[in-house]
Amino acid sequence: MTVGTRVYDTLIVGTGFTGIGTAIKLTQAGVDDFVILERDDQVGGTWRDNTYPGAACDIPSLLYSFSFVANPTWSRAYSPAGEIRTHIEDMVDRFDLRRRIQFGVEVDGLEFDEAEGTWTVKTTGRKRFRARSVVLASGPLSDHRWPEIRGLESYEGHKIHSANWDHDYDFTGKRVAVIGTGASAVQIVPELVKKAGFVKVFQRTPGWVMPRLDVATPEVAQTAFAKVPAVQRVARQALYWGHEATATALVWNSPLTGLVKRLSKAHLHRQVKDPWLRRQLTPDFTPGCKRMLVSSDYYPALQRDNCKLIDWPIARISPVGIRTSDGIEHHLDAIVFATGYDVHLTGPPFPVTGVGGRSMAQEWSGGAQAYKSINAHGYPNLFIMTGPNSGPGHNSLLVFVEGQIDYAVAGITTILRNDLRFLDVRADVQQRHNEVLQKRLTKTTWMSGCNSWYLTADGFNASMYPGFATQYLRQMRDFRFTDYEAVARDAGSHRLRAVTSSA
Numbered sequence: 001m002t003v004g005t006r007v008y009d010t011l012i013v014g015t016g017f018t019g020i021g022t023a024i025k026l027t028q029a030g031v032d033d034f035v036i037l038e039r040d041d042q043v044g045g046t047w048r049d050n051t052y053p054g055a056a057c058d059i060p061s062l063l064y065s066f067s068f069v070a071n072p073t074w075s076r077a078y079s080p081a082g083e084i085r086t087h088i089e090d091m092v093d094r095f096d097l098r099r100r101i102q103f104g105v106e107v108d109g110l111e112f113d114e115a116e117g118t119w120t121v122k123t124t125g126r127k128r129f130r131a132r133s134v135v136l137a138s139g140p141l142s143d144h145r146w147p148e149i150r151g152l153e154s155y156e157g158h159k160i161h162s163a164n165w166d167h168d169y170d171f172t173g174k175r176v177a178v179i180g181t182g183a184s185a186v187q188i189v190p191e192l193v194k195k196a197g198f199v200k201v202f203q204r205t206p207g208w209v210m211p212r213l214d215v216a217t218p219e220v221a222q223t224a225f226a227k228v229p230a231v232q233r234v235a236r237q238a239l240y241w242g243h244e245a246t247a248t249a250l251v252w253n254s255p256l257t258g259l260v261k262r263l264s265k266a267h268l269h270r271q272v273k274d275p276w277l278r279r280q281l282t283p284d285f286t287p288g289c290k291r292m293l294v295s296s297d298y299y300p301a302l303q304r305d306n307c308k309l310i311d312w313p314i315a316r317i318s319p320v321g322i323r324t325s326d327g328i329e330h331h332l333d334a335i336v337f338a339t340g341y342d343v344h345l346t347g348p349p350f351p352v353t354g355v356g357g358r359s360m361a362q363e364w365s366g367g368a369q370a371y372k373s374i375n376a377h378g379y380p381n382l383f384i385m386t387g388p389n390s391g392p393g394h395n396s397l398l399v400f401v402e403g404q405i406d407y408a409v410a411g412i413t414t415i416l417r418n419d420l421r422f423l424d425v426r427a428d429v430q431q432r433h434n435e436v437l438q439k440r441l442t443k444t445t446w447m448s449g450c451n452s453w454y455l456t457a458d459g460f461n462a463s464m465y466p467g468f469a470t471q472y473l474r475q476m477r478d479f480r481f482t483d484y485e486a487v488a489r490d491a492g493s494h495r496l497r498a499v500t501s502s503a
Contacts, residue, residue: 007118010034010412011131013107016045018385018401019137020088021066024095025409031416035129036097037121039106043092044085045139050184052165053191055081058183058212058294062232063239063396069094070232072225078214078294110134111353112380117421117489119381133381133412138349140386140463147179147339150316157321158334162188173197175331177322179314180338181207186293188338190301199307200330202314202322205451206281208264209293240469243395247468250288250394253445260287271299280311288393288445290452346456354379355424367460371430371483372475374404380422380487381415383408388462389437391454393446395469403476410479421489429483440466 012019015038057064061074109122121129144163160166162184176196181203192199225232249256272278312324321332347361355378370376373390385404441461446454454463
């Protein structure tokens with residue numbers, strides 16, 4: 001299909017928090033000519049897709065939201081998924097963004113035209129778009145992944161992935177397995193034991209669990225937040241600095257890491273009385289090396305009469321259930337896979353072709369790298385949100401995303417105000433940035449020896465940022481035009497013209 005003649009100033013992929021937040025900030029910066037593509041028929045991103053029982057955020061609501069779009073009516077300290085999704089929908093309506101969204105359009109490729117200085121955006125429906133810049137806001141949790149277990153396709157019972165929940169399936173009285181004991185599983189298991197006949201939880205590695213101090217937001221607090229927004233800002237800042245302080249325990253191994261271990265063990269001892277079960281649930285890795293879990297009802301759920309923890313490795317999935325390495329075959333009516341996502345550590349979510357036909361999938365095959373997590377050399381005018389090494393281990397992801405949004409808007413307005421054909425981060429700048437980044441990462445808990453989704457199969461850390469959120473935001477506020485090669489639209493196809501940014 002031929003490409004349409006219209007060229008947007010900007011195109012955004014995805015309508016989760018990141019895509020919608022970027023659209024709001026672009027509008028506020030005076031950028032009006034943009035379109036948002038969404039593969040689903042609703043906004044919300046991961047909070048639209050994850051509807052499993054018990055789905056909620058494990059970061060306080062006041063912090064898991066944008067500072068520039070306050071919501072004074074959060075019902076709880078930790079809001080459920082449905083309320084977060086409603087908040088995203090409210091943002092869309094408040095800023096009149098729905099008219100800019102094209103639903104049911106799934107992007108399956110990006111290709112840069114060096115001569116024109118435009119990206120061609122390919123979709124599964126063969127419709128194509130062109131834009132001078134692209135904001136890739138599809139997110140790290142947009143594509144769920146089935147585990148690689150022998151016999152998976154042979155199972156004759158009901159299979160459900162946590163990120164694609166089947167609400168029509170009735171768990172009442174059923175024999176159910178949950179594979180996985182991560183952030184989703186600790187929310188699902190307490191709900192399943194209320195309905196299922198029996199639940200078996202298959203654990204490969206136990207995680208460090210901290211109590212979840214979830215309470216309803218008092219009406220007086222909601223009223224104060226609505227009438228005096230400064231009160232909510234102060235509460236948010238208090239939460240922010242509280243989480244920042246935990247970096248000294250979770251990002252780096254310090255005496256405070258030992259305190260986290262003791263607190264987690266105290267939580268385990270308080271809730272689990274059986275010594276053998278406590279032993280099964282005690283991790284052997286440094287707190288922070290894997291994602292910390294937050295739950296006050298997971299341990300009690302495991303001790304219900306209709307629940308059992310299985311820590312024998314899974315040998316294979318059989319037509320009737322799960323066979324473990326001790327030779328036991330567990331007969332099951334349904335298997336719930338709480339086994340995570342494809343977070344694209346070794347390639348983008350779809351083919352991305354840059355200058356000279358270079359392939360991002362090929363260049364990232366050994367581990368994704370970018371400059372300040374957002375720009376990759378050879379892929380001009382492309383802003384990768386929640387990109388390589390932008391993950392926090394201690395604070396709200398949306399705090400990091402705000403910095404990325406501001407940086408992307410600075411880059412896009414630089415392109416538009418200076419009428420650039422493209423803006424491409426210099427190779428030497430990107431290389432130096434990543435050399436320093438990887439050196440800093442060697443000193444973090446994530447590299448202390450455990451296996452986690454933070455690392456590639458070769459042990460390369462392509463996901464986490466080795467520092468405080470404050471440090472990350474400081475680097476994102478510093479948009480240096482000299483870090484980029486700028487090609488003016490009236491320059492020859494291979495001739496660079498010096499351009500002074502007016503941004």
